[in-house]
Amino acid sequence: MLNAKDLVGEIEYQQPSPKVRPISPELNYVAEIFGLEDPELATVRKQMMEQELEYMSLAPAEGRVLQFLIRGFGIRQIVEIGALYGYSSLCMAKALPSDGEIISLEKDSGRCAVAVANARASVVAEKIDIRCGDALELLAYINDPVDMVFIDADKAGYVKYLDWAEKNVRRGGLIVGDNTFLFGALWGDMRGGHGIEPWMIPIMDEFNRRLANPALYNSILVPTAEGMTIAQKR
Numbered sequence: 001m002l003n004a005k006d007l008v009g010e011i012e013y014q015q016p017s018p019k020v021r022p023i024s025p026e027l028n029y030v031a032e033i034f035g036l037e038d039p040e041l042a043t044v045r046k047q048m049m050e051q052e053l054e055y056m057s058l059a060p061a062e063g064r065v066l067q068f069l070i071r072g073f074g075i076r077q078i079v080e081i082g083a084l085y086g087y088s089s090l091c092m093a094k095a096l097p098s099d100g101e102i103i104s105l106e107k108d109s110g111r112c113a114v115a116v117a118n119a120r121a122s123v124v125a126e127k128i129d130i131r132c133g134d135a136l137e138l139l140a141y142i143n144d145p146v147d148m149v150f151i152d153a154d155k156a157g158y159v160k161y162l163d164w165a166e167k168n169v170r171r172g173g174l175i176v177g178d179n180t181f182l183f184g185a186l187w188g189d190m191r192g193g194h195g196i197e198p199w200m201i202p203i204m205d206e207f208n209r210r211l212a213n214p215a216l217y218n219s220i221l222v223p224t225a226e227g228m229t230i231a232q233k234r
């Protein structure tokens with residue numbers, strides 16, 4: 001097992017055990033090298049595994065992609081749509097500067113309560129604001145421009161969330177969507193599960209095509225296991 005020490009914080013990172021979602025030799029290799037998580041993140045992953053919800057959350061190496069973006073693009077204010085147990089919000093909060101903040105929205109009251117408790121128990125509690133309720137209703141109350149929106153909730157809502165993000169992300173800021181391959185449905189493979197139905201395909205296709213517009217965005221769809229679309233607003 002690979003272990004690495006954080007030179008600044010003296011945090012012991014380790015690979016999650018058991019190995020998270022083996023997908024392909026390429027992604028297994030990436031996970032082995034980059035999929036390290038600290039004890040707090042490992043605890044939240046364990047909670048999710050106990051409830052058989054781990055498949056819904058970011059894999060550690062995907063969390064690392066978000067941290068890379070946050071540090072590299074000087075992100076301070078983030079809105080996340082879809083908190084689950086707060087794994088990704090915790091991941092992102094750990095990459096924010098000391099004056100940074102993430103607001104994370106979760107519709108399911110039980111999951112939201114767990115996410116709130118996990119955030120409060122973490123070393124970055126002051127940077128995380130978990131809000132319980134439907135994302136579209138909660139977004140209506142967020143009017144200040146934000147640096148980054150991370151969209152990871154119901155796939156049917158992605159275009160509506162993009163409408164909000166296009167208006168509310170500052171120029172130079174990021175719009176990031178997870179699961180943007182729609183579990184294979186975009187190329188006609190409906191075996192991916194996750195409750196995906198054919199009527200959702202044009203929604204995710206529009207989401208990706210709008211963000212692929214080079215006149216509006218500096219962007220890429222990163223071929224993670226489930227696809228992650230990353231766009232910087234011009």
Ligand SMILES: C[S@@+](CC[C@H](N)C(=O)[O-])C[C@H]1O[C@@H](n2cnc3c(N)ncnc32)[C@H](O)[C@@H]1O
Pocket residue numbers: 056057058081082083084085086087088089105106107108111133134135136152153154157
């Ligand atoms: C894929 S999970 C989020 C995973 C989380 N970002 C992570 O990586 O740990 C999606 C979450 O979005 C929530 N959700 C679905 N529809 C929502 C809505 N309309 N508003 C807010 N949350 C919603 C679900 O309850 C679920 O917990």
